[in-house]
Amino acid sequence: MAARNRILKELRGLEKETLDGINIELTDNIYVLFATISVDGNPLYKDQVYKVKFTITEEYPFTPPACMFVKDIDRGIVSIPIHPHIYTNGHICLDLLGTAWTPVHTIRSILLSLHSFLASNTRSERPPDDSSYFKHAPKNPKDTRFVYHDDTV
Template sequence: MSSSSKVLMNELKDLQKEKWVTIELKNNDIYTWDLALLVINPDSLYYGGYFKARMAFPRDYPYSPPAFQFLRSLYHPNIYPDGRLCISILHQPGEDTMSGELAAERWSPIQRAETVLISILSLLDDAEVSSPANVDAGVLLRKEPEAYKQRVKQDVERSKQDIPEGFVMPTHESTKPKVEEKLDDDFWADSDVDVDSFGGSDSDAKMSMDSNDKADKSPSNLEDYE
């Protein structure tokens, strides 16, 4: 097994624990992922979307970036009509003086597939309109934002056609980590309930009564037993 395939296997294992993405290997090839991005943020314009895509990794990964393409094109300033993206994190490492992209904005070997997918989800709601891949979408977003929102809603509804039968879309609430209830330490200090009542027996009560009858012969506290 090559080093790149080992890296991808580990990344895949981590991502399969997440609820906002589903991943299958195309033809059992670790270098080609068929996935779906699930928008579960209720504040997102794309909320409820199930966006199928394909991610292809080069053999020298992570030294070169993967390629990403939506299988259903989205009407978005930074998405080409064929579903490919114009996003800095998928560009080759190093600074690009022509585009003005800094090296920190582009791909680097410390990046992971997860960071790419999170960046893509962020891009959906935070479009870069200064140099759009889809000029018409960029113009509509700037000049007629309400009309643009309607186009997005259409894309979200179309994407739901790809939800597998029987698949239950996660919600924002269902992905929150469960908080375990913890007994307040002040409970014991503030409670009026006698601690003995949680575990005392009748024999304990009898012994207590007997000890009271012999108080003049008994030690005053536990330290006297030592």
């Protein structure tokens, strides 16, 4: 119940104060939501829209949501952003979604981080271990123990 109340409060806040380039898409399940992100200020992602899926548990905000980029073919979202910390399967290597998470963080802070992550990127490449990770990765990105060794992107 506490997780549900926190999510509802955060969603109300996102309704009041929208974020440039970010739109929230609700589902029938309060614990699953989507957001679209566009970053027109970066030529690598100009005219592209990307979709992020949040899967939130009852332990929220004490544990971070599972968060990954997904495709939505019906809406024309057919690609995962190419970024040195985003794998082909949409998994995101971002410490905020793992070891740096604290209950003070929010859905908003994740969205701002992802938008900034894309806006500041200058390299059109996947992580060095992308093909190996893609073949053996778990379905849930939270089941991966990422090593956060490069914060220069």
